[in-house]
Amino acid sequence: MSQAAIETLLPEVAELIVSALNLDIGPDEIEPDAPLFGDGLGLDSIDVLEIALVISKKYGFQLKSDNEDNVRIFSSLRALTTYIATQRSK
Amino acid sequence: MSAMPLLAHGDLNAIFAWRQDGPISVNGYLADVHALAEQLPAAGYLLNLCHDRYRFAVGFAAGLLRGMTSLQPSSQSPETFRRLLDEYPDLVALCDGATDTQDLPRFEFPNLASTGKTTPSACIPHIPVNQLAAILFTSGSTGLPQAQRKTWGKLAQNGRAEAIALGLDLNPHVLVGTVPVQHSYGFESTFLLALHGGCPFWAGKPFYPQDIAAALAAVPQPRLLVTTPFHLSALLAAGVELPAIDILLSATAPLSTKLAAEAEARTGAPMLEIYGSTESGQLASRRTTDGAAWALLPGVRLEQSGEETVACAGHVEGRVPLSDVIELLPENRFLLHGRHADLINIAGKRTSLAYLNHQLTAVPGVVDGAFFLPDEEGPDGVTRLTAFVVAPGLTARQITATLRERIEAIFLPRPLVLVDTLPRNSTGKLPRNDLQALYIERVGYGRS
Numbered sequence: 001m002s003q004a005a006i007e008t009l010l011p012e013v014a015e016l017i018v019s020a021l022n023l024d025i026g027p028d029e030i031e032p033d034a035p036l037f038g039d040g041l042g043l044d045s046i047d048v049l050e051i052a053l054v055i056s057k058k059y060g061f062q063l064k065s066d067n068e069d070n071v072r073i074f075s076s077l078r079a080l081t082t083y084i085a086t087q088r089s090k
Numbered sequence: 091m092s093a094m095p096l097l098a099h100g101d102l103n104a105i106f107a108w109r110q111d112g113p114i115s116v117n118g119y120l121a122d123v124h125a126l127a128e129q130l131p132a133a134g135y136l137l138n139l140c141h142d143r144y145r146f147a148v149g150f151a152a153g154l155l156r157g158m159t160s161l162q163p164s165s166q167s168p169e170t171f172r173r174l175l176d177e178y179p180d181l182v183a184l185c186d187g188a189t190d191t192q193d194l195p196r197f198e199f200p201n202l203a204s205t206g207k208t209t210p211s212a213c214i215p216h217i218p219v220n221q222l223a224a225i226l227f228t229s230g231s232t233g234l235p236q237a238q239r240k241t242w243g244k245l246a247q248n249g250r251a252e253a254i255a256l257g258l259d260l261n262p263h264v265l266v267g268t269v270p271v272q273h274s275y276g277f278e279s280t281f282l283l284a285l286h287g288g289c290p291f292w293a294g295k296p297f298y299p300q301d302i303a304a305a306l307a308a309v310p311q312p313r314l315l316v317t318t319p320f321h322l323s324a325l326l327a328a329g330v331e332l333p334a335i336d337i338l339l340s341a342t343a344p345l346s347t348k349l350a351a352e353a354e355a356r357t358g359a360p361m362l363e364i365y366g367s368t369e370s371g372q373l374a375s376r377r378t379t380d381g382a383a384w385a386l387l388p389g390v391r392l393e394q395s396g397e398e399t400v401a402c403a404g405h406v407e408g409r410v411p412l413s414d415v416i417e418l419l420p421e422n423r424f425l426l427h428g429r430h431a432d433l434i435n436i437a438g439k440r441t442s443l444a445y446l447n448h449q450l451t452a453v454p455g456v457v458d459g460a461f462f463l464p465d466e467e468g469p470d471g472v473t474r475l476t477a478f479v480v481a482p483g484l485t486a487r488q489i490t491a492t493l494r495e496r497i498e499a500i501f502l503p504r505p506l507v508l509v510d511t512l513p514r515n516s517t518g519k520l521p522r523n524d525l526q527a528l529y530i531e532r533v534g535y536g537r538s
């Protein structure tokens with residue numbers, strides 16, 4: 001997966017997060033490398049399930065937490081986008 | 091003093107729990123409990139933060155044998171930990187992973203050599219019924235966490251009553267829970283139900299729909315999924331292929347008849363609900379598609395005077411006033427007619443507006459502030475709180491950062507709106523209509 005492809009996908013995933021969670025910020029206000037939880041965007045586990053649902057619908061794969069990757073996948077917009085890029089089936 | 095056994099299993103070789111690497115027998119569990127009890131530091135209170143349900147079960151019982159009381163707060167925020175340590179300086183946090191426990195005294199769950207092994211002649215310990223086994227916390231309307239003290243006898247009785255109400259005493263199911271074991275519903279329905287209903291449980295806490303399917307597939311039938319309206323609606327919406335489920339159980343928030351009917355159609359399992367509170371323990375159950383009426387658990391009574399309903403008898407500790415409006419029906423049944431306005435329930439997490447407002451106005455630099463819950467979207471959706479704040483010189487982001495240390499993420503305002511003044515009336519109150527108008531003006535999201 002090329003860096004360019006991930007850069008292209010970033011705005012799409014940002015838009016998906018903002019619309020799925022009804023956030024009162026613009027998609028371009030999510031910094032690609034800032035944390036999504038805690039001091040960053042402040043997401044919680046309810047949000048993660050909401051995002052997982054729209055990801056499964058849009059990109060055709062299911063998230064799993066049986067490995068240690070779960071925290072890493074949601075660590076930032078870029079990490080989530082990279083994961084989607086490697087897993088997507090549509 | 092009378093005592094009750096730690097668990098009600100008749101056969102020590104019966105399966106107690108299922109882990110990733112296979113089943114653990116009652117014997118194996120008891121061996122682990124004794125091994126841990128010998129190693130736990132001498133302390134009066136055990137803050138059992140284990141993520142793994144089996145390790146929690148070992149820690150809880152080891153603590154009981156050592157006369158320790160299990161502390162079960164409703165959140166794990168730094169503020170909560172500070173308060174606990176102030177109130178219970180004689181506590182130790184039992185952890186099985188990378189949990190941030192600030193500066194609490196901490197004990198790592200050890201590798202127990204006995205795990206999985208069986209000792210030939212373990213016997214089931216008995217615990218005095220009056221022993222203070224656990225303290226569960228609720229956020230009281232005064233803004234201070236309220237300690238709900240639970241004795242061993244009442245907890246054991248709760249587990250037994252739930253098993254009878256759900257028909258599990260004669261036909262134990264394997265429990266797969268999506269809820270944490272430390273909070274009251276998970277504590278009752280995946281732990282007490284295991285000890286005193288004879289139901290083995292899955293040690294993990296599956297999160298994503300695909301995880302739930304995998305956890306169900308890892309245990310034999312009959313299976314019971316212990317979940318919440320929010321997790322259930324996410325599971326059904328994901329459309330993953332589900333292994334056979336024999337009973338579905340939901341609690342923490344009302345389930346809509348629509349979602350219940352959809353769940354039953356998809357799984358073929360009866361969709362049961364439990365009604366209760368941290369203060370009272372579990373009180374009643376129903377099959378949602380059978381109608382709105384709830385049936386009281388064995389032994390429990392409701393008494394009414396005026397507007398107030400009190401739960402008592404059976405496994406209820408003392409007399410517990412309920413925060414819901416209740417209509418009593420014949421034959422130990424009743425209807426729920428909503429809750430008092432101050433109480434907030436978001437995806438099953440409960441708190442009160444008074445508590446949240448107290449935390450908000452305690453933020454340095456905040457002059458005035460109020461949380462507001464907009465009209466809810468639908469019974470199974472999640473509606474987020476808004477906060478209106480008067481804080482000259484502070485940004486919304488700064489206030490949110492401080493709030494994050496004091497309240498759980500799920501109650502954080504989304505959005506937090508800075509205003510010049512709040513629409514207080516002449517008596518200082520904030521009429522809901524005025525807050526609703528402010529919400530439409532400043533937040534709106536395209537609502538009319």
